[in-house]
Structures are given as structure tokens and as C-alpha cells.
Amino acid sequence: MSDPNLPFRQFVLKVASRCDLACDHCYVYEHADQSWRGRPTVMSDTTIARSAARIADHARDHELSRVDVVLHGGEPLLAGRERLGHIAGELTQALTGVCELDLKIHTNGVLLDEGFCDLFAERGIKVGISLDGDRVANDRHRLYANGRSSYDKVIRAINLLRGRYRGLYSGLLCTVDVANDPVAVYEALAELEPPRVDFLLPHATWDDPPPGKPREHGEWLVQIFDRWLADGRPMSVRIFDSALRTLGTRSSLTESLGLEPSDLVVIETDGSYEQADSLKTAYDGAPATGFTVEHDSLDVVARHPGITGRQTGLAGLSDECRSCPVVSSCGGGLYAHRYRTGSGFLNPSVYCADLLRLITHIQGAVSAMDSATHALPETDLAAFAAGYGGAEAVRRLDEGQQSLRRTLVASVGGASTSVEAWRLLTLIDREARPVLDAVLAHPYVRVWAVRCLTGGTDDGHLPAIAAVAAIRAGVQASLQVPIRDGSLHLPSLGRLQVGRVAEATVETADGRFTVHAEGRGLLVDLEDPRRTPEWFPVRRLVAGGWTVSLDDVDLYRDCHQWPAAARLSGEELDRWATMFAKAGELIVRDHPRYAPGLAAGLGVIMPLEPSADGSEVSSTARNAFGAVAAALPSDAVSLALLLIHEFQHVKLGAILDIHGLYDPKDTRLYYAPWRKDPRPFEGLLQGTYAHLAVTDFWRVRRLIDEDGAAHRAAVQFARWRAQTAEAVDTLAGSGALTGTGRRFVEIMRQTVSSWFDEPVGAAAENEACQAAAAHKREWYEHRADATDRS
Template sequence: MTRIPLPFSQFVVKVHSRCDLACDHCYVYEHADTSWRTRPKSIGDEVLAKAAERIGAHAATHRLGAVRVVLHGGEPLLAGPDRLRLAAEALRAALPPGCALDLRIHTNGVLLSRRFCDLFAELDIKVGISLDGDRAANDRHRRFADGRSSHPQVLRAVALLQEPAYRHLFAGLLCTIDVENDPAAVYRALAELRPPAVDFLLPHATWDDPPKRPSGPDSTPYADWLLAVHDRWEADGRPFAVRTFESVHRTRRGFTSLTESLGLEPSDLVVLETDGTFEQVDSLKTAYDGAPATGYDVFAHSLDDVAQHPGIAARQSGLAGLGATCRACPVVRTCGGGLYAHRYRSDDGGGGFDNPSVYCGDLMALINGVAANGGSVSLPAQSAAPVVPSALADHQLDELARGYGSADTIRALGRSQLALTRAMLAAAWDASGQGRGEAWSLLAALDVAAPAAVDAVLAHPYARAWAARQLAGDLGTGLGPLAALAAAAAVRVGRGDAVAVPVRGGWLHLPTLGRLALPDGEAVVTGTADGFTVRTADGTLRTVLDEPLRRVRLAGGWTVALEDVDPLRDSHDHAVSTRLTGGELLDWTGALREAWELLGRDLPGYAEGIRAGLTTVTPLRPGPAGRDVSSAARQAFGAVGIARPATAPTLALLLAHEFQHVKLGAVLDLTDLYDRDDDALYFAPWRPDPRPLEGLLQGTYAHLAVTEYWGTRTLAYDGLPGEAADRARREFALWRRYTAEAVERLAGSGALTALGSRFTDGMRATAAPWLAVPLPAAAERAADRARRERAAV
């Protein structure tokens, strides 16, 4: 299979190609593209079935954890309930196990009824409504063909979605900007409807057909309009999500954009028309007739075929795909050149889209205006906490490059990770559009009163794991985990602060503390001087944890948590264990104590860093017989997952191996060791499949510790017979070769930065002396056999 730059994870499926309104700013019917005239009004059964099959196969091939499908038009409600049911059921049935479906419908709302809403509730279809503001603003463009207003029907649709039975279906409002509408009036009209989100959209325009500018060509009326809305939105405490504003805040601080119209993230969206043809984004319809066409269709082409279309590639090329003017612009990483369609000009010598956006001046003014008006991603009480942590000192980076890391160096990594966690939590909260909610306000207040308590909770490894999921679009847990973090901090502070926390799956979880068994719903947690109280909706009062988080105290004062209660601990690549029984806890305690003693004896250069940075061991379910299972989650600094092995020496090895991954992940958050745009694949000596460069780097770094572990044991067995000694020599012979070969493969990749080359030199310096240790010929022959057997797999 040919590799593609980026798999699709968002799909727009046109279920109906006509509309019951005649909006004069519609890009489908009122702009340059006329392909709608020749397409079937409604999508056919065969097209739907094949589309679901293609999406399911694409998700399986690329192991997608979730896909988003938007049922669109024209007006999709014209397709009728039966066809919408068919679409939803076909899509859900075609997805592979483990791939979630985020299914949405975007409608003008005119036909929305209780029958449709019942269907959407049954099939879990979220609903977005187009509305341009109050009646005067909406009627400027959104009318029926005979001139009648659509505003009353749209308000009825929104009122229906506000009913308790349907409120969870309401995805938000889409408002197309007209600068002749009063921004304050538009904002008030939309805010009064209490939407979860509002998208303010620039009207589609190109250099051939520019947007109206009442005050002249050099004015920035769209920025002025949006900034007026932004000021009111900020003053109201951000009562709903606005992707445009949040994307400006996020991209200025190095995070991803939430919208294709800003930022440099590659597009991962494709459109399916009612006739089964694949198209690029709909906004291209405003450029020229046929602009979105790919020449591909659902029957003859896979989605991987579509992903290789030049037009798709152009929208995935980031900074390199922009013209020289844009690349030199100081706000390019936020602006991203604007929406691709808005760059089109027909008379530019054939470049087509190789231009700044027709909204260039507005985008510049908007970004600078939002920046000037604030918008922080750190906790309000900790504005001094860095969003991008300071770099490691040279000697610390050199320590880490050698595979080691003193306690001070690992603590420096921990501080940088805590700062990043704070930034990611704030970004996740910003993206929720919840404004200054109860949980966030409490966390901010406690951050002023007792920052150490807040730090202790936010340093919990799975706090960042939740933020990473939210920012990646996995919203299944909602904001409950952040409320739980605030509650845990309140309990630690113990000054009487209270916060409501959702109870899900029969448990209320307090990170770093434990959990209580409660009926699902909501409970109020209050931190008291003596501990806490938890009050449920029926008045039940609880003051004791049913399952506290258990910790093992090891020699030298090191304490490690055995995390078997956090619902977010499933961040590892393997299934997590259930709550440990009393006997299992005793087994773990004994194994950890013995493993820690072995680490101090056999790997002292690694043990110091492990003690300083490893706070949490998450028990995993056992693997197949004879196979050890362990994992480090990229977004959970300080934690490793391990299925308790049969022997303490193996546990010591797994702890050292996985903590290497933890350390290197933190280093990669601070430094660029390799070209992030390098998409080549590299073979690791110990694996049959090629991997991206980071995979080779991670494996090599982890195996520095593996090599030293077996090397130290080999030296301890020097001259002694027996199976344990022979095994140590065989493993040492194998892993020292693997590691040395992998170091040279990294060095010869051509993709390392200057720091990456220096880092690789450090790994080479650690691996080299082990190559000089003499071994019996039998051990070398055994290593050769093992290499051949692995290569044949």
C-alpha cells in the first residue's frame, strides 16, 4: 500500500443536494461551481453503503480511534428520517471495533421537528444550526425563494434543541458574518439562545470576487466586527465556545487550531457528493466551476487514492505550501494563510491559490487584536508558569543523552512537564467554551492560596492524559475529570471549598486520593480540615474513601503509587488491571521492594532518576503466557504500566526500560532532536516492521538501559557456570549489538538536528564500552541465532 501524508478523519456526506431556502451568500448555489445541477437530489442506497464501507476500511487501515461524519447538503433534512437513519446505521456498522463515530448534521433548521430530534437522540446525532443573528441580520441573506423570512422557523428549531430531552444533541450555531449587521446585536441574539458553541464564518470570497469593504479596500471591517464580538465574549466570561477566537489563543501558544481557516495543521477532511463522487472542501466552490473536483468516486477509488490527489496534498503541506509573502509574515503560524479557497486569483500567472488570503489584512488585525486583549492558557493564579518551559542546561541534556539523568535533571524535566500540563489543561478548558465555570474558578483560587497542593494534583500523570484527549477531540469524558482535579485539590487544602463532580460508572474519583462508590449523577465534594465530605443529590453524606489510592514505601524514602482506580489510567497500549486484591497488593509490594534493591545495585546510574521522577506504577493485565507486558504513555509523565512479571529482576528491568521512554518523551517536549517533517520509515534491528524516526529513537534510548542491565549481570556472573549466567551472557551479546547498530542507524538517518546529533553521540558513548566486554563464543553464537530468528518473523 502506498503511504499517504495524512489519513482522513473527517467526512462530509451530502445526503441531499437541494435546499428549501435561497440564501444569496450560499457557496453551493450562488458561487462559481455549478456541479449541483447535475447531481441526484438524494443520495442513493448503493452510494451510502459503499461510502460506509470505504470509511470503515480507511479507519481500520490507519487504526483511527475516531472519525467525524457530518451529514450535509443542500439541506440534509430534505433527505427524510428514513434515509438519515440508513446513513447513520450504515456508518456505525462499518467502523472497526475501537473506532468511535462522532456523527453530526448541519441544517438550516426550517424542517427540524420532534420526529427528527427523536431519531437523532436514538442515533446520537449532534445538530448544528445556521443562524446569522437577530431577525434583521438573519433576513439579510437567509430567506425563502419567495422572500419570506426563515427566522421564526429557525428559532423554533433552536427552542426544540433546548428542551431537556434534546439539549445534549445541540452542537451549536453557525453565523456567517455580514459587516453591515451590528456585531453587538448579533452577539446578543445568539448568546440569548445559550448555544454550546458559535462559529463566526467569513463570507466566502476570492481575489476575483472580493468581500465588500464599505470603508474602502484598505479597511479591515471583518476584523473590526469580530473584535467587537470578542470583547463582549471575553467580558461575559466566554459563555460558549468560539473556534475562531480559541484557535487564535491556542496557535499563538504552540497548540493546534480548531478550524481549517486558521493555523498550519494539514486538512484531514473529504466530501462525498450525492452521486458518489469525492470532492475537496466545499469552500472551493467559490473559486471556479469544478474547483473542488477530484475525479475520484466511491465505487472505483479508495480513500487512500483520494488522499494522494494534488489538491488534497496542497491543503496538507503546512508552511511549505504557502507563498513567500505568507511564509515571511510574523503571524503565519496563527493565520496559516487563511482558508485555502480565499487565496484564489485567476489572473496571477497560473498560481491559482499561491496568494495571501483575500482577508489578509483582516486576519492580521484580528490576531493582533485578540493578542492585545489577552487570552492566557495558564491558570489565572499562575500566570508566571511558563507555557513553553525553559530548556535544559547543557550538562543536563548531556546526562540524558548518555541514558542517565541525575535527580536534579529529572526534577527539571518534571517541572517542565508540570508547566506543560497546566497549559494543556487551560487549553482544554478554553476549548470547552464553559467560561469561568465553578471547577475552573476553584482551581484558580486554590492556586493562589495553596499552589503546592494544586501542583501535587496536576502532577498526577493522568491529569495531562485527560487534557491531551480533550485537545485531540476525544470528548467522551466531558469536563468531569477537571472537576475531580479541583475537588482533589480542595481536599488537600482543607479550607471548606466545595465543587460539584460528576459520578460515572458508579464511582466518584478523586485524583491522587482514591474513589467512592456512588450512584451515577452529581455529588458535591467539600474539602474540610478533617478530610472531606461528599453529598449526593438525595442527601447522602460520605466522609471516607471506599478504595483509597495505595502507595508502596521503598528503601531510602522513595514512595510509588500503585494506580488501580483512576478511570484515565487506560492511556497505555495494554489493558489495565482491575482493583488489586489484598493478596495481589502484597505480591506487588514485595516485588517492588526487591526490584528497587536490584536497581540500586545493578543500575545505579538509572536508579537515581527513577527515584526522582517515577511516581506511579499502573498494574496492567497479564499478557500471553511467557510474555512480559509493559508500557509508557506519551502523555503521562511519571507513570509506567506493567503487568507484574514472575520475578523481581524482570520487574527491575521493565521499570528501567519504560522510564527511559518517560524521560525521552519529556526531552522531546523541550527540544527538537530530529526533523519533525521527516516522514521516512526506519528499521530497528529488533523489529521486523519499519517505524518513524521517533520510534527508532525511543527504542534505542530504552535499550541503553537494557544493555547495561544485562552487561552488569554478565560481569557479576564472570567465570560462573549455570543457566542464569548463560542467559545473562546471551541477552547481553544480543542487546549490545542491537543498541550499537540502532545508534548508527540514527546517526546516518540524515534527519537529526544539531542537538539530535549531539544526543546520538551521547548514546554512542554509553554503548561503546559494552562492545569491548569479552564474551564466550557460545554467547555470541546464541545472539546470532536470536537475530536470525527475529529477522525471519
């Protein structure tokens, strides 16, 4: 595609230009632009067909995977069931084979009945309803022309969606009015169990400012945010979720926040293309483009100065906005709210003070929550820095990880299209939080969440997580869950082979679940899994009182440096079980300072494919706290070392999630005595910390093992104490450590320094020196070769 302009992905179809209510805060009828008066009352068949074709052509030309279409008005239900069905059919037909269609309708709800809902269920149209809170709040503005209340009819419509049409319920839209009690408004909306709530600031400009004092709207929203946060974020609130996302450098979910370019266009009932219809509040004709579906393609509209001007991000903002500390989150506010006669839209939002108050409050709340949840006591930090850390200290690390996991999953779930799954998770969170915490603690749940957030999309795994939570909590539920490669993947439980279908229905009850796909039902009883041969459960390894999962089925486990192994055979499982039991016994007996932390924090071992050359392979993943990946080594001593070594990486990764130990802007590469390649600073820190445990392991083994094994252990001890000390010196002298990092590394130095007083035979010392020197020569030769090749 040669056109340089960004494609449209959101389309608002004004299917009806009149409304059956007379809301006095409506931007269509009560603000500057009055173009509705000269437009057809409903969209004609010709305009419908042409609009659908234009959208399909645009999606095809730009290779879009999905478009979002909202049927709007006026009041779109005034178009009638037949016309709405015709519109949905035209759009579906035009886009079939081109891209996915996400179709919604936004209504005031007073006409919504079973007939409309049956149509929407048939056509896959999700429904959003406008409601300003309780009866008092709603009747302040949302009235009929004769002053009669609309409240009872709207509540009836919402209850209809909450009942047999729950799958259609997409959320509520509430216009902020500072005359209303914010907590009463929040409680009234939350009681209706909306998947999402949109709080909209009333449309205003610098020429026509909003009622109330500066910051009053921001304070109103702050009160709701605090209550929403205290309630555990029971539903998605788009303005809050967007602020949280943009503060974390992710994209906004609303055009009223963030710096993302606009990708929305409006098609009016007469086929005119318009910019965002909120611009009607600025001046008469503000949203007009002069283009129509009859004569102009969407690429032509995309080149309109009003459209391109809203796609320049930071560069398109006023000087005052660009210098603001929260500009990356605020984004200058809603474009229409910036208007002032004489300077146009090159101004801060008329709600600038309100947005600053809200965003800085959210920023502070997140910082306080992180600090309270994640901060480690100095005694724990010192114990970890020394290379150890007992069970309680590791459990405190896991508490910090749990808070982080919940935040990540909430960020995905709050914006997910899997509304029923998200609703179920919030229900279980309220009624059985420890169960949900245990489900989220599975290491590869965080891996999934991070992939969704960094990739910018929910991949549909949320229903599987919700199903596991329901199974573990004993909650009855029915969910549509995607099928991957012919299997249903339930994290921490197992994999069910169901066949080549796109999705299956999972029904949960009393620790059992039934999966319906391809006209058959498969019942899985977790107490007796052998009854279902298609079920491949996650199996367990036991060493004394310590149990870990041997997970060779998780969908997201292949996130390590080495490839994941396929499902282990019974013979392979027996070898793992035998060796793990021996390694666990050895750790408890010979290396007791590591055993409690391992038992408290290591919950999953993920089998890796053996290396081609027979060398030992093992790994951890930064986002998979509690998991170690490994190919089964040759003996129990090697497995014990592998577990102790890799768990050091697990601990330090979690510490780095809490405490900044170094400057992330340091881009230098460093010599690491255990690697052939230069390492970034965090890589050197991780390796050095792991080799504290490696050194200590061989320090103990040289006193326990016999004959040749004792000599080998002595050589390893002598080599690694010297080279770990060298690496500690490199870290300390780098200038990249923070104050906390300097204290951490100094304790590491004290640990390794104390071992130089322990005697090692001359032969072992000599071999260690030769090995260290040989490694450094090879490292420099490798670098020289790489430099020559470049």
C-alpha cells in the first residue's frame, strides 16, 4: 500500500439522525453544530450499501485484520429492527473474507426489547447503553422532551441484557456531572454488573467552558477511582484503564487520553464523511470533511487536514502540553475540548487541570501500591545479597510477584474481548481470592500476559485461565475457550485433545469439567484423570515434603533459551521422578541454606530438549517466576547444582522487579568469566549472583565427595571463587549501580571474600588458574575474530 496516511480502523455509522430523548447535555442537538437538521432521519439502503463497500475496500487495501463499527445516532433503535438487520447484513457480507467485523450499537435503551435483542444475538451485535448513575443522577439530564423520566425503561433494558442476553452486554456510558454524588453514581453503575464503564467529561471548549470550578471534574473522578481500586477493579473503566496503560507506556483505550493517532471516521445518514462527532461541540461545521461515500474513498478522507492533524502525536500539541509531565498519558485530552476561537485546537484541553489531577493521582496510587506491596525489608535484601534467602523471604518475593501478575492480567482482562471470562475472574476474585491467586501464580500466566501487552492484543487465552479458576474454586460456569493445535490448554492443570475445531465449550462444576466440541462431550474428573485418555495432566515430582509440577504441556512454556521438550513418556517421567527425589534429598542434607527457599519458591520444572552435543542445558525466563527449565542431567549431583544455580536467577529477577539495582541506560558490554560472549550489565549481574551459589555448592562438595569427585569439586571451587570475585569487582567499579545496588553488591563481595580463607590444594588451585586463563584467552580471541568479521 503506497498511501502514507494511517488507515481507519473504527467506523461510526449514524444510522438515525433523530432521538426520542431530549438530553440537555447532548453534543448532537444541544451544541454548536446543528447539521442534523438537514439530514435524512435514517440511513438509506443506497448509503448503507455504499458505506459497507467503502469500508471493505479500505480494509482490503490496507490488509486490516479487524474493523470496529458502531451503529450510532441520534438514537439508532429509531431506525427499526428491519433496517438495523439490513445494515448488519450488508456489513457482514462486504467484509466476509476480508477481515473480522466487530459490530456494536450504542443506544439510550428506552426502546430496547426482546425483538431487538434477538436480532442483535443473531447478527453478533454487542450493546452499550447510556446511563448517568442512579435515578437522581440520570434524571438530571436524560429526560423525554416533556420532562418525563427515562430511568425505568433504561434499567429494564439493562436487566434484559443482564439476563438471557448477557453475551450482548458490552457496557455503560456515563456523562460526568459534578452535581451528582460520585460514589453513589459508581455504586449504581457497578450494581448493574457492566463489563465496562465509560465516564465521559461533558463536552465543552474554552469558548463554552464546563460548569463548576477547575479540577472539580478531576476530583469527582478521583473519588470513583479510589473506590474502584479498593473494590479490586470489578469492571473495566476505560478512562482509568487508559491512564494506567499510558502511565506504563502502553496504548490508550480511548481517544480522550494518550498520544495514539486517530483512526476513527464517522459516516452520517446522508453518506457524508465526518471527523469525530465530538467536534460538533466546537463550532458549526467543525467535523465536516466535504467528502461522501458516493464520490470519495476512505483514503481520500484520510488525507483531510483535520484527520492528519490528529495523527501527529506530541508534535501536534501546544507548547504548554508538550512541556507537561503527564503529556504521554494525557495526550492533550479530547481534541474537541481544546478549541478556542482564534487559536483553534492548538490549546490544552479545557479540562487540563482536571486531567492533571486525575492522572497524577493515579500515578501516585500506583506508586504507593507498588511500594507497599513490593518493598523488601532490609534484612531480606541482605540475606538475598549474601546468596541465600529463607522461606519467608522468598514468600515475600512471591507476594510482590503476585501483585505484579494481578496488575498484568488485569491490564489484559480489562481490555479483553473475552467479557464473560473477565467477569468470571472478577467474581472468583471477590469470593475466592486465594484460589485465583494460586491460578495466577502459575509461572507461564505472566508470560502470556506480557506477550499480550507487548504484542498489543489479547490472544484469547483468558477464558482458559478463567476456566481453571472456576474448576479450582468449584464454581459452575460455561465458557467458550479457543482450541490450539487440536487441544484445549488449561494452565497448571493439563491439556485435553479435542480435535481440529476453533473453540469448545467448557462447563465446570465441583472439581470436574466437561468439554463440548464436534458434537461430543468429554468429562474430565481431576480426581481420576485416567478415565479420559484424551486428557494429559500436569504431573508432579516429589522430594520428601517438597512437590513441584513437571509441566510439559503448557501452551506458553516455550519461552526459554532452549526448546521445550514434548510430552514425556512414562519411562522418561520415572527417570525424572527418581533423580529429582535424590537431588532434593542431597540439597536438604548437604546444602541446607538453599533448601527452604527452593521449597518455598520453585513450583514448576519445565523439561527441555536435550542438547545435540550432550552438554547440560538449563534456563530461566525473566517473566516466569517460580519455574526452572532443564533437560534431565546425568546424575543427582548435577541436578541439585542446576536447581540451586537456576533458582538464583529466579530470585534476582524478582528482586529486580522490586528494586532498581542499576541504571538501565547503561548499554556497555562486560566480560563474564563463564560466557564466551560479552554481556550487558544485567546479564553480568545475574551471572555473578548465580555463581555465588555455584561457588558455594562446590565449596561444600569438595568436603563431602570422595576421590576424583572431591578433586574436581576443589578445582571448581577455586576457579569460581576467584572469577566470581573478579566479576563482583567489575560490577562495583562500573559506575552503573544505584545506591541499593551498591549495597547489594558489597554484600555479595563479603560472601565471596570470606571463602578465600578456606584452603585448597596446590594442584586444584593450579588447574583452576589455568582454566580461568584459558577462558579469558578464548574470550579475547573470539572478540578479535568477531571484530575482524565485522
